[in-house]
Amino acid sequence: MPHLCRVLVLISGNGSNLQAIIDHSHPKANYQVVGVISNKADAYGLSRAADAAIETSCISSVSGESREAYDERLMAAIDNYQPDLIVLAGFMRILSNALVEKYEGKMLNVHPSLLPRHTGLHTHQKAIDAGDDEHGASVHFVIPKLDAGPVVLQAKVPVFEDDSAELLAARVHEQEHAIYPLVVKWFAQGRLSMQKGQALLDGEILPESGYAAD
Template sequence: MSVCRVLVLISGNGSNLQAIIDHAQPKASFEVVGVISNKTDAYGLVRAREADINCTCVIATPGENRAAYDDRLRAAIDSYQPDLLVLAGFMRILSDDLVTAYQGRMINVHPSLLPKFTGLNTHQRAIDAGEQEHGASVHFVIPQLDAGPVILQAKVPVFEDDSAELLAERVHEQEHAIYPLVVKWFADNRLKMVNNQAYLDGEPLGTGGYAND
């Protein structure tokens, strides 16, 4: 079986990138072949270079519209010939055309138990809503924001005296556990998206399954 070529897109610290790199051991079924960032000062680029992974920066130019940027981004993506695109804190909304081009082989991790709390500031919103549980979701990416079929979720408790920062730390810890696992499922040909539904080993996945139940 050929090794799955994984390309990771980042904008910042790259802690999920590091978790995936750490699981891409010599005998793994996947290899991180490249990292693309939209910011030149993203610390994730340091992590990639320390692991001898090729890096590319695709920086938006003044006045550039989303379609023009995504054309350049797509050219950079295609230069790596990836089998799987992994969004790991890539802080840009992608155009429908770009997402559609890679649909079924682009995944993202979102810091909430989707469909709850799409968008930004999820940790504070969960606290403000009085939630007793919060967490992270890995999902396939579709043109609708944070609406793709959920693959795997992990839950954490929300405590009465929680801050958004403390809650974020617990959520990140779970992200680092479940994201590499989903990458491995895809690389092992166990995970697919068919008709806007995620399937593992031929069985449909729903939002009711959690990694830490």
């Protein structure tokens, strides 16, 4: 029996990307979701995990607790699952440098913009306000600098004149659900890695904007 890549998913809310990753975890994808951690006890993603018989943990923040102290507890919870890959799927906390550096090269995130454009929050409204004619999502490795790790894969969507942030977000989410499981599969199959601050697929350095999804 070949070793399946042990994937741990961190969430804060609905968990739609988590669901997409669970749905694509067939044997040929070479990974299994072994756990889900949330910082919110009422995150619907925890119910998605329970429905799929996946172990869950909730690591809630304590009033007055520093980011570093919280992340010490989070790292202990992560290590309990012995993951090969950590997937951030709407985990709405900024992680400490110590945590990111500990798992560097084995932590992925999906960001709702075509990085390096529109880092941070409210990306859909930012794209509309900037008059962008295209927007999208980027899957990237996580490094200490926020939203700045090497991009693996991007998917683009058009921005229409009468778009609202909600309409644009729905279009982007659909693409996220397509590209995130694919990148997880690449990592699980040993095709994807991060070396010297660059993303490599099949031994080839990816361009700064990653691959463009068809």
